[in-house]
Ligand SMILES: Cc1ncc(COP(=O)(O)O)c(C=O)c1O
């Protein structure tokens with residue numbers, strides 16, 4: 264296991280010397296990639312209103328109810344295009360776990376991306392949207408036999424093997440005279456990611472096979488022994504919400520060295536390298552995102568160099584961003600139900616919370632919440648915005664500056680809400696999940712409807728049955 268802080272040279276932070284031209288890097292956004300609101304959002308109106316794709320969020324809240332998730336289709340498509348433009352030689356696969364529905368799968372299909380799926384459910388949603396199976400990549404640290412069978416039946420393009428047991432299990436399911444293209448997920452020993460729970464580049468977690476301990480090479484030998492499996496490449500995924508390109512660059516020579524050992528030991532040149540996803544976004548004003556163009560420039564340069572250094576041609580690159588494509592396209596809208604003072608704090612309780620956004624409770628994430636729909640008082644106070652669920656830890660943000668006169672009935676909106684919120688939503692306390700409304704060119708359409716109590720009761724077996 265390698266701690267990046269010890270293996271990579273520290274980036275010197277220039278001191279602010281009076282009268283000198285050396286300035287620390289600005290803490291504000293550097294460009295569009297750092298924006299927390301989508302490019303089609305107008306968040307700065309004097310009346311406090313925010314519009315997205317020409318629609319007022321308060322009108323959408325009125326029409327569809329709250330809590331509400333608004334998804335800016337144009338922003339999502341723009342981001343898909345930006346990635347394809349930045350990486351014309353690579354395959355860009357949208358990681359559906361960030362949020363998937365039939366509409367989203369159709370946008371991904373139309374934009375010509377590949378799709379990373381990690382369950383039978385994701386596979387079937389994508390298939391229902393007409394997504395071509397050969398552009399799908401199946402992941403999972405513990406794929407069920409049903410998932411493996413379905414992947415073969417649908418004709419999924421790539422299956423990423425995560426453990427040795429899967430090698431024989433999958434090979435046994437592939438029909439005679441057929442071959443399934445697979446990659447092997449390895450642990451490169453590079454630590455990256457915004458929180459321990461989402462770091463997957465080092466050995467002390469459940470995903471992948473360690474390079475360091477020989478597990479990866481053992482699995483590779485076993486795959487090469489299976490005539491019904493075709494090993495086309497290596498895969499690694501370092502973690503999530505990574506805002507610097509450095510960890511990706513650190514992984515490249517390690518992946519190249521492993522590819523070279525495969526060539527030396529087995530005489531096989533692996534044509535593909537999947538570097539996973541993990542590209543970070545700005546959740547709050549002033550935070551930095553991983554810029555796709557910068558990522559592309561640096562990674563392509565270092566990739567060719569790392570492979571050339573071991574005498575291999577540059578492989579076909581695959582990347583799998585999820586959050587970076589859908590995160591900034593989403594906005595969560597809540598209605599304030601209660602404002603109360605307890606102890607030293609003012610609590611502002613909204614009609615959503617940890618059920619639709621478990622990220623604050625899981626990773627200490629802090630969404631940027633703001634009053635919308637009216638201007639609000641000029642003076643502000645620091646409040647704690649909490650949800651409505653039966654957990655003291657159901658805190659969306661512990662310290663938000665809101666206008667002094669915030670009151671029940673007000674609307675709060677959080678940008679950058681498109682990834683890993685609705686996708687991870689639950690029905691705790693028997694509260695149905697919010698709808699997702701896609702907006703484009705002044706028009707709104709429900710792409711996932713609100714979950715009703717009738718939906719919840721539909722799964723609950725009536726008494727006497
Ligand atoms: C294998 C794999 N690829 C891609 C992703 C997408 O990650 P992100 O949404 O951080 O880009 C994940 C999740 O972290 C993953 O496990």
Ligand SMILES: N[C@@H](CCCC[NH3+])C(=O)O
Pocket residue numbers: 360461503504622626682683
């Ligand atoms: N759910 C995590 C990301 C996990 C990515 C899954 N591989 C988050 O919200 O940050």
